[in-house]
Amino acid sequence: MTTPTQQRLSLIDVVNRCDSFPYPSDPRLGQLSFLTFIVDEIPCGRIHSSVVPHIVAFNQQDRPVFHITETTISFMPWLADYESRSDAIAQMLDIWRKDAKSFPSLSGWRDELYGVYTHNANPLTTKGGAALAIERSACGIFGVHAYGVHMNGYVRTGPRPHQVKMWIARRSATKPTYPGMLDNMVAGGMGFGHSPAYTILKESMEEATIPIELARNAIPVGTISYIKLSKDETDTQPETQIIYDLELPADFTPIPCDTEVENFRLWSMDEVLESIRSGEFKPNCACVCLHFMIRHAVLTPENEPDYLEIAQRLNRKIEFPGCKEWPTFKEEH
Missing domain, CATH: 3.90.79.10 (Nucleoside Triphosphate Pyrophosphohydrolase)
Known part of the structure; x- marks a missing residue:
């Protein structure tokens, strides 16, 4: 008490x-520095500008994974389905989790995936309505729902x-x-x-x-x-x-x-x-x-x-896509 x-x-x-x-009318919003995380041309999260150099470093490979502009981060066109996107994120996070100073939230690694949902319901490019899945402890880094x-x-x-x-x-x-x-x-x-x-x-x-x-x-x-x-x-x-x-x-x-x-x-x-x-x-x-x-x-x-x-x-509107039908492929029957 x-x-x-x-x-x-x-x-x-x-x-x-x-x-x-901060809400859109709050002047504090202008003091923050986030880029929009885009999937299937739809905003799905926020990534802080301090993370961008780490993404740029990961991008230094034969086939770059991310397209980066001043305000957005999105997957390159060749990563167009659930498996390829999820694998790319997993590879990057496996590197980042070794850098505890830059990514302290990953010290609480859970080995549990969260779905990142999209308006795109194409079963060929999504799984259970999700455009990709991401390690639970990394959700805050990408600002996903x-x-x-x-x-x-x-x-x-x-x-x-x-x-x-x-x-x-x-x-x-x-x-x-x-x-x-x-x-x-x-x-x-x-x-x-x-x-x-x-x-x-x-x-x-x-x-x-x-x-x-x-x-x-x-x-x-x-x-x-x-x-x-x-x-x-x-x-x-x-x-x-x-x-x-x-x-x-x-x-x-x-x-x-x-x-x-x-x-x-x-x-x-x-x-x-x-x-x-x-x-x-x-x-x-x-x-x-x-x-x-x-x-x-x-x-x-x-x-x-x-x-x-x-x-x-208590019921803030989240501007990112939400799940409409919960996938149950992991449930024990």
Whole structure:
């Protein structure tokens, strides 16, 4: 909980910590230096100008991989399908990951691919709707649209919508990102080839030991979306989180199953809100909680002065193509 030395955040401050990339009307946008990553003549990401010399160096081969202008980076015409593009990116990242100083995010290499989707649905040049796939830890370098799932686990304490308690996870102190911070009961990135529903079932068992029969009761309730800007302003990460709610019986307790979660606590809405205001939550997880609180009338237009702005900001429009049909080729049946 909040200590006397901690700054108490407004809920707009909380949203700003997650959705930190400047909007078009923000003068800070002009101070940033990004090139547009183009695939199939469609903007699909942002690459910081500091990365360009590394791409130029990789391009010094018999058949250059990228076409580089002052404002854009795109694949050369001979890389026109999923396999060739994905292989080229993988080869380049294999070199970059050895340069920890220039690419610190790659030190968290996950060996997990994320799809980069496109409006082009040609099965000869795409796979599962994706123009290419990229290592998860590199998504911020290319600024491509990433996806995840988050699940609110809650227990009803009365007949009114706001009469609920929420299960909150404490992230392991050994996690490479946001160690020791508070998290939603279940959350995880969506690896390429897994659907949202499958990912929720998988993460429920892996993180909270929730039996599949119980996890199947989870209901999709919407999304939050935002664009993160790294502290050094060289990585940008557009993300959409697909949100699920799971009402749990009062006698059920989630149990950590892997090394990612330290413990779970069942908290009142006041306790959750106080921890959000004190900055204890991982930023996007705080926003998932705010989404829950709006839907369950914990936050209302009468008790939160920034209610309208919060509701709008939780669903930032991502200008890059999104997935329309989730590929499931990696799922176990």
